[in-house]
Amino acid sequence: MSVRTEPIIAITPKRISRRWILGGLLLSWIVLAQFLRGKATLELDNPDNSPFTTWAGEVADSIRDNRTDGAAFKFFFNPIREFIDGFVTLSRELIAIPSGSSSIPVLGWLGVISVIGFVVYAVSNIRMATAAVALTFACGALGLWTDSMDTLAMTFAAVILSLAIGIPVGIWAGLSDRVLKAVTPILDLAQILPTLVYLAPLALFFLIGPASATIATMVYSIPIAVRLTAFGIRGVPTSPVEASISMGTTKRQLLQKVQLPMSSRTIIMGVNQTVMAALSFVVIAALIGAPGLGKPVIDALIIRNVGEGFVAGIAVVLIAIMLDRSTSAAISSQDTFVPPSDADRKRRRIGLAIAGILAIVGIVLSRQLAWAAFFPKQIDISKQIASASDSSVKWVTENMEFLTAGLSKAVTVGVLNPLESVLANSPWYLTVVMITLMSLILGGIRSAIVSATLLGAIVATGLWYDTMITFTQTIVATLLTMVVGVIAGVWIGRNARAERALRPILDAGQTLPAFVYLIPMLGFFGPSRFTAIATGIVYSIPIVVKIVGQGIRDVPVNMIEAATSTGSTKWQLITKVQLPAAKKSLLLATNQGLIFVLAVVVIGGFVGAGGLGYLVLLGSSKPELQGKGLVAGFCILLLGVMIDRIAQYMVARNSAPKH
Amino acid sequence: MSEVSSAISVNNLWQVFGPNPEKIVGSADASLPRAELREKTGNTAAVRDVSFDVAPGEVFVVMGLSGSGKSTLVRCLTRLIEPTSGSVVLNGEDIMKVSDARLRELRRTKFSMVFQNFGLLPHRKVIDNIAFALEVNGVSKEKRHARANEVIELVGLQGFAYAYPEQLSGGMQQRVGLARALAVNPDVMFLDEPFSALDPLIRRDMQTEVIRLHEELGKTMVFITHDLSEALKLGDRIAIMRDGAVVQMGTAEELIANPADAYVEDFTRDIPKSHVLTVRTIARPLADTETATGRTIPAETIIRDATAAVLDANGPVAVVANGNVIGYIKSRDILQVVGGGTEA
């Protein structure tokens, strides 16, 4: 070591020996995999069932047979379904589908737009309101008014129901340590659960349709509302709370008059994230019958029609931007506890009155006149957009083949195939033993036990081979994500200007539903495993970059100053000081990256990536493979838990005090 | 002091944080130094075996270094922290034994607190901050605003009733804190380092303010501070805490004249003794070589104030208490104190 002055880079002998063991292990794994190639891979052809998946299919059948008479259905599942179905129908009749005997929804397109304008103006400002109106109008111009409204209505219904449950539970968890302790594992699990996993099981109990889709969406978004509400309540400074108690508040008064008003900002932030989560889920929930934009997206993906998918994808993006901007504008207008001055308030009241009148006029018109009720067909630019996107994709794939096909081939041949041959195309016992040994070295004995157990369970399901295919793609995508993410993360971590420039893009990237990334990737790379990987990378890069950037920024200044004063070069500074010091963030980013990638890679199964995602899709279309689809979802869950546990143990081990 | 005549009576109060607080109280371990106790049992004895009485209308000051348990003590007195053991009697009512509802009622009407970091509610106007205790007690808006306006005047915040806390300076924010504590017209006020976060000039203003309020309203106060000059200014009596226990309690003069140990002495070192001690403390018998000048001076006179008269006298001056001469002083005695020499 040439630089002796930096104690943080001192490599302990133990660490070196651990590295050697890991390297040796990897080498022997590769060699053994070569020798035993193709043996005991447990590959199961797509149309075939394993004993376990057959059994799961039978269980699913018996559940289905029970739907009308079983007590659990009669008194639990069915009433819930009916209630939610009613609520969703109400919300859809308001803006999307004909209400009652009328041929139009309660609000025609002009009415919807006026109400959106009014509401957004009321919670933020005129600029946001105009933007929201324009974005909503654009959805209509894409020829997708009804689908867009269905998506909006589904999102709205799911958000209302999620908040109705999530905020009270969050408040409770914010007030009580015991409740927080009880819900935390559930929240954590929900965070690592890939979306595809619980669609099929829910559809089994709640039938395919809007109700199931809404419940699935709620499962996904309630934890977010709970987490942020609890976080907000707990974030209220102690001194006003203590002062209030000292003045004799009851618990209820304290909550109403102090804790809730003071955490409103964080709670609204929770609303924003709940909305975004619900939207992205509603799109995916098209798989179990959610009406709206998800359907054209999925249809387009399955028949590989990039142009049409692209149009629907744009509509999703427009709605996402509209919802995100207007809800987050509501947050920033709450920056201070000091309300605007009287003059401002007066002006605002006049503005609201005008907007209100406009909205009412819009509503009335939209209920009376055909042109205001049905979105005008003349304004339809979907064909142009579809063909433009088709031709630009064509241009890119033809003229930049070295990029698209080249990249795809390089990754597939250079990384994906070799890894697949080690993980999937070698005997299962070899893979199980090696992964267990590696997690023993990396995460310790408990991590090894967890890995061995989960891998054993996967073997038992009979879907070992497909799981390993998905696992391979997840690892490759995560590796590439980390390469790009660390470089970009270091850059924004060291450069405040870059951070400010990139932040809006990163924020936006995080809010879009994973599905919409799949469409352009499909265009560029065709139906292939690499498309799934590329989508996974694009989807998970924002979160990785953010975490790494934060980690780099959080490295104590004095550490950097000390290293600089000893004459380190910039490169030395990054590699020997900042990155090692941000190690915990790197691990965390890897963990998050893996989870995000896994969620997307399985969706990649729809566009030719195979693996578990494809089995889930097959299961939902072929009755005889339903059990297999359910089990595939279960394997995704096992895989996710395994990845998360190993990463958590590694983080715990690396952040343990060093002495 | 008998129980009835005291506003606050604290007996054998303990507050132990940690896994098994009850076991520590009164055990042999309790007298271990704090670090050792934590090492051995995992507990922190923040308040140990504290007893004192405060007379109605008295300002009782608690002093001590950071971490000595002052805040914990004052929070125990109002049960913001549930004490591990001991009793606290406020106006004849045992606080430890009252129900939750009664405790709330007492907090709303009988005692109030002022905090080091103000603890104002940022989302409420000054007037609604001040009226908060009345509001939670169900007083009508009209009445509580009327009362809030009275105390706003009292603390000199006229014109700021409809401002928000973040629009005020630190000193003004703490005036709101004071006004809020005064709004319920409490019997007892607890002030936990109310002025530590303010800069020296404003702090001096606020101290004067509290003295004025005390003179006008005559509230019983428990005042926490780590600033001796503040303690001397405000306090009738001072208790000095170390590691959770009270090491000495008495008037400023008693503490300075007879510090119980080096810790107390350390506290008092920087204070000019001539500003605190009375001539009583340095009065001595007449030496054989001296002859009295015939002049006299009351025993309660602060040394600083006696300086001119004694220097002027050109010889021993008689110190008189209740009409009796209790001793004599002359210029050398005074100069010794002023010059910082240690008195016998």
Ligand SMILES: Nc1ncnc2c1ncn2[C@@H]1O[C@H](COP(=O)(O)OP(=O)(O)OP(=O)(O)O)[C@@H](O)[C@H]1O
């Ligand atoms: N909730 C708690 N849990 C555990 N220990 C605590 C708790 N509150 C206070 N302590 C400990 O009790 C001791 C006394 O703390 P306290 O805040 O009463 O000191 P203080 O005299 O007010 O100090 P300062 O002048 O800094 O305000 C400290 O050692 C502190 O660490």
Ligand SMILES: [Mg+2]
């Ligand atoms: Mg304190």
